[in-house]
Amino acid sequence: MTENQKDLLHFLKLAAAQVRHRMKTMDHKDQVTIRYLQLLEDLIKEQGHTYEDSRYSASAAR
Amino acid sequence: MKILVVSLLRVGDVLMSAGVLRDLRAKHPEAQIDLLVNSQCASVAPLLASINNVIEFDRHGLQRGLGEASAPFFESYEKLSGLLDRIEGENYDLAINLTQNRLSGWLMGLIEARERRGLVMDNDGRGVFGSNWFRYMNQQIDLESSEVFHYNDIFRYALGLESVHSQQPALQETERGRAEADTCLAQAGDRKIVCVQALSSDIKKDWGLDRFAKMIAAFSARHPDVAIAILAAPFEKEKLRPLVSALSEQGVPAFMAVTSFEGAYSLLKNSELLISLDTSLKHLAAAAGTKILEICVGSSDPYRTGADAHGAVIIRSKESCAPCVHSSPCHRDHHACAKRIPSEAVASIASEVFENRKFQLKTVAEAFENEIEVLRVDRKSLGFWIAPNVTEMLSEAAVGRWLDLVCRKIWLQGSRTALETIGTEMMRLTAFFRATYPTAADYEWKHLLEDFERRGMEVEGRINGFKAGIRYLHGNYEDANKMKEFVRNLMTFREKMRASPLFASFRRSLDAVIEDDISPAFTRFRHITETVGEIETRTKIHLRILRAIGNQMDDAMSAEPL
Numbered sequence: 001m002t003e004n005q006k007d008l009l010h011f012l013k014l015a016a017a018q019v020r021h022r023m024k025t026m027d028h029k030d031q032v033t034i035r036y037l038q039l040l041e042d043l044i045k046e047q048g049h050t051y052e053d054s055r056y057s058a059s060a061a062r
Numbered sequence: 063m064k065i066l067v068v069s070l071l072r073v074g075d076v077l078m079s080a081g082v083l084r085d086l087r088a089k090h091p092e093a094q095i096d097l098l099v100n101s102q103c104a105s106v107a108p109l110l111a112s113i114n115n116v117i118e119f120d121r122h123g124l125q126r127g128l129g130e131a132s133a134p135f136f137e138s139y140e141k142l143s144g145l146l147d148r149i150e151g152e153n154y155d156l157a158i159n160l161t162q163n164r165l166s167g168w169l170m171g172l173i174e175a176r177e178r179r180g181l182v183m184d185n186d187g188r189g190v191f192g193s194n195w196f197r198y199m200n201q202q203i204d205l206e207s208s209e210v211f212h213y214n215d216i217f218r219y220a221l222g223l224e225s226v227h228s229q230q231p232a233l234q235e236t237e238r239g240r241a242e243a244d245t246c247l248a249q250a251g252d253r254k255i256v257c258v259q260a261l262s263s264d265i266k267k268d269w270g271l272d273r274f275a276k277m278i279a280a281f282s283a284r285h286p287d288v289a290i291a292i293l294a295a296p297f298e299k300e301k302l303r304p305l306v307s308a309l310s311e312q313g314v315p316a317f318m319a320v321t322s323f324e325g326a327y328s329l330l331k332n333s334e335l336l337i338s339l340d341t342s343l344k345h346l347a348a349a350a351g352t353k354i355l356e357i358c359v360g361s362s363d364p365y366r367t368g369a370d371a372h373g374a375v376i377i378r379s380k381e382s383c384a385p386c387v388h389s390s391p392c393h394r395d396h397h398a399c400a401k402r403i404p405s406e407a408v409a410s411i412a413s414e415v416f417e418n419r420k421f422q423l424k425t426v427a428e429a430f431e432n433e434i435e436v437l438r439v440d441r442k443s444l445g446f447w448i449a450p451n452v453t454e455m456l457s458e459a460a461v462g463r464w465l466d467l468v469c470r471k472i473w474l475q476g477s478r479t480a481l482e483t484i485g486t487e488m489m490r491l492t493a494f495f496r497a498t499y500p501t502a503a504d505y506e507w508k509h510l511l512e513d514f515e516r517r518g519m520e521v522e523g524r525i526n527g528f529k530a531g532i533r534y535l536h537g538n539y540e541d542a543n544k545m546k547e548f549v550r551n552l553m554t555f556r557e558k559m560r561a562s563p564l565f566a567s568f569r570r571s572l573d574a575v576i577e578d579d580i581s582p583a584f585t586r587f588r589h590i591t592e593t594v595g596e597i598e599t600r601t602k603i604h605l606r607i608l609r610a611i612g613n614q615m616d617d618a619m620s621a622e623p624l
Contacts, residue, residue, distance in 0.1 A: 005129045032172060034185050039168035040128065040139065046165060047125050 005044050012041045063093040066154045068170060068180070069103075070119055070161045072263070073323070074342035074367070076103045079160055080110060080232040080349055081370060082217045087112035088228035089221075096152070106323050111234035119145065119169075146172050160217060162200055179220060194474045195220035201570070207365045207385065209463065209567055211471070212447035214370050219475065224445070232349040235328050242325025247332055249317045250289035256281070256416065257291045257319070257330060257347075259338035260305060261298050266360030266392050267340050271305045273405045277337075280409035282314040285416065290316040291333065293326055293343060335416050337408070344369040355415050357408060359400045361388045364437060368449060372441035375415050375423065376449060377434050379403050402433050411436060424452045443494040444468060456499040461510060462563030464491065469603045470567065473596075484603075488610040495611075504615065511612045514564050518605045521565060524555055525598045532591055539587035548590070552576055564604065568597050 001009075016037040019030050067083065069076050076099055087095060096115040097107075101123070107116040120141065127138035150173075159170045159180025167183035179192040181200065191197040199216045211219075218224050247255075260274040278290055290309065294302045299320055309316040319329055327346045330336060336347040337355045340362035347354050348371035358364050358378045363385050368376055378384070379399035386392065386399075407430040414423045420438075427436035437449035444464070454460050468487050475483070495507070531548055538544045556572040559565045575589045 002129050004131050008128055031185050035168050035171040035183070036139065036142070038183070038187065039142065039165060039172065042165045042168060043121070043124050043138070044128050046163075047129065 001044070001047065005047070009041060009044050012037050012044075016041070063090055063156070064152055064154045065090065065093050065095045066098060066117075066149065066152070066157045066173065066175065067095065067113075068098045068157065068159045068161060068166055068173075070098070070100055070121070070163070070166045070169070071103075072100075072342070073103050073106055074263075074340075074345060075160075076106060077109075077233075077323075077342050077345035077349070078367060078370060079214060079217060080112075080345070082160075082214055082221070082223065083110065083112040084228050084230055084232045085218065085223040085226040086221060088226050088230065089223060094152075096154075098149070108236045108238075108324055109233040109327055111231070117145075117149070149173055158221065159196075162203075193220040194476070198474055205567070205570060207363050209466070210365050211467070212368065212370065213366050215446040219471070231351075233327055233346070235331065236324045238322070239324030239326075239328040242321045243328035243332060246291060246317070246319040246321065246325075246329050249319075250291065250315075253287055253289040253315065255289050255291050255329075255333040256285075256335045256337065256412075257293050257333045257343075257352075259293045259336065259341050259343040261294075261301060262339040262341050264360065264388075266386070266397075267362050268397075269339060269357050269359050269400045269403065270397070271302075273400070273403070273408075275305055275308050276405035277408045277412070278309055278316065279312050279314055280406055281412050281416075282309075282316075284409070284413050286315075288315075288334070288416075290314060291319040291329065292316060293329075294318055294320045295322075296320055335412065337412050340364075340367070344374075347371070348374065353415055353418075355408075355412050357403065358385070359397075359403070360384065360392065361386050364449060368437075368447070369439060370441070370447060372439060374439040375411060376437040376439065377403060377408060377411060378437065380433055380435055404430060404433055407434055427452045443497070444490055446471065450498060454498070456502040456506060456510075458510065458513075459563040461495065462514070462566070464494065465514070465604070465607065466564055466567050469600060469607055472603050472607075473600050484606055484610065488607055488614060491607070492611050492614045507615050508612075511608055511615070515605065515608045515612065517562050517564065518601055518608060521559075521568075521597070521601045522605065524558075525594060525601060528552070528555075528594045529598070532594060535587065535590075539583050542583075545583065545586070549576055552590070565601075568600065571596055 016034060019034050065086070069079060083095070094114045095112060096117055097110065097113045098117045098119055101118040101120045104116055104118050110116070124138045124141055127133040127141065154173070154175040155177065157170060157173045157175035157178045159166050159182065162181055164183065167181040167189060170178055170180065170182040171184065180196050182190045182192065184190055189200060191200065195216050202210045258274065258278060260271055262268055282288065282290060292302055292306050299318065302318060306316055306318045321329060323346065326343060327350055330347045330350040330352045333352050335353045335355065336343060338344045338347070339357050339359065344354055344356055348369050354369045354371055354374035356364065356369050356374060356376045358376055364376045364378065379402045381399035381402045383394065384399035410426045411423065414426055423436065423438070431453055436452045438452050439447065439449050441447055468491055472483060472487060531551070535544060535548055552572055553576055556569045556576065559569045559572070571593050575586070575593045578586055578589060581589065
């Protein structure tokens with residue numbers, strides 16, 4: 001991961017945390033924003049990874 | 063109706079699901095069916111007859127924009143937003159996710175559709191699946207590979223396509239493909255063609271060009287009238303040139319067939335057999351109706367993504383570390399699993415497959431049984447993809463595995479369907495057992511089935527005990543000692559399950575609740591209640607099937623003269 005990507009990832013995490021902080025009053029637009037931010041985060045994290053590396057597992061997530 | 067199918071994997075995965083897309087088209091002949099794929103998979107779009115539009119997801123472009131200092135800060139966000147606006151504009155009625163990674167889950171969360179099936183991530187990053195089968199697909203990542211369903215079957219069942227039997231080909235030929243194939247066919251002259259795909263996308267899945275050379279020479283000695291087409295994508299040409307030269311020096315009529323996917327598909331349609339590693343070419347051959355011999359090396363997992371073609375033959379190395387995980391390189395100092403597959407064995411098996419000698423395949427497999435395992439794909443007997451070992455003898459483990467797969471299918475389909483299909487499943491299983499183990503005596507079957515039934519009744523008894531325990535725990539789940547005691551009993555039960563192949567898969571469900579010491583007490587109690595309920599239902603299905611097969615076999619025995 002490049003320095004730029006590290007910075008951007010940090011920024012996206014902060015942004016996601018800010019939206020989450022408003023969770024109680026979260027409207028549809030905020031929910032969409034959260035998903036956008038998470039998707040961008042995953043795109044950075046998955047750079048150079050194979051599909052299997054980033055496979056979602058509900059049991060592992062729990 | 064408008065349907066969007068999301069498949070953000072590799073070319074092989076997209077081609078593998080071509081049969082599922084064909085069945086989806088047959089079920090919805092008037093629908094607009096669009097496919098969202100990674101940009102590098104767009105080259106196969108002309109082959110996909112069932113799809114109206116292919117939408118490209120520029121994953122690399124988006125990742126570049128998120129990493130390069132020169133890229134404008136919001137470039138990737140705007141690109142993504144533009145793509146989603148385009149998808150939004152279509153107003154899809156149904157969005158289907160055939161991918162199981164988080165990225166596709168987030169993307170599905172952003173796609174507005176009336177109905178969504180497959181992994182969708184909610185705001186807290188939890189997966190929602192919209193179908194028992196997609197949930198199962200997610201859970202089975204950790205399962206022993208021979209106990210699982212093929213991905214195509216999971217997709218078919220999840221989308222209600224199991225009763226669709228389309229006669230249409232899964233892929234379509236193109237003019238460009240035919241022209242490329244004609245050039246190759248001219249090189250073969252009047253000879254029959256056997257295609258060989260000797261390179262894969264992952265070095266771990268390669269068998270080695272030297273071994274391929276030896277195998278092809280041995281095969282050619284048996285079939286001198288056959289032309290060998292060494293398949294090559296344009297970027298593989300230089301790597302494969304030494305193989306073709308070595309074969310030509312030995313007098314083997316081999317030539318290099320440099321083609322696109324379209325060309326390879328047309329060439330395969332005119333070939334007798336494909337000998338391939340775990341590559342997308344095997345899925346092209348399956349759609350083309352060409353015989354297939356697959357060599358599984360490294361991380362190749364035939365049970366989930368093997369060639370989806372009845373009669374395809376798969377060779378697996380018996381090296382203990384295979385199959386290994388995809389993401390890490392081989393940890394051995396030599397590629398042990400590839401080394402263990404003898405060239406002579408592959409040549410002999412290829413010869414048997416080429417000649418359609420089903421019964422001699424077993425003899426050849428037995429001769430090399432210390433090194434390899436030979437599986438034969440059976441798509442017809444049980445109604446879903448299975449690959450029994452051709453040398454398999456009647457054993458508790460083997461029969462238990464088939465019974466458990468069928469029972470699990472009935473359970474995943476839901477209880478209403480279970481009642482309707484139990485008779486059909488019983489008839490299929492009985493016929494399959496008789497055909498797979500023809501030498502097994504009736505008393506052996508009787509003994510085996512009675513033993514399974516006895517164990518099933520034991521499980522039933524234990525479950526009744528757990529149900530009483532749950533009623534007691536209902537008011538006391540906050541009491542850590544009582545919860546611990548209940549979980550300890552579940553652990554003892556799990557150990558008993560481990561010993562029985564028929565109920566071995568129950569332990570997976572138990573693992574999740576036993577090892578969960580993070581969830582709050584009520585959540586854990588709820589998980590325990592659900593798991594006990596699941597085991598109770600599955601045991602009932604097991605017992606019904608066992609009794610039905612037992613009765614069927616008894617009837618057959620009494621009808622046969624002594």
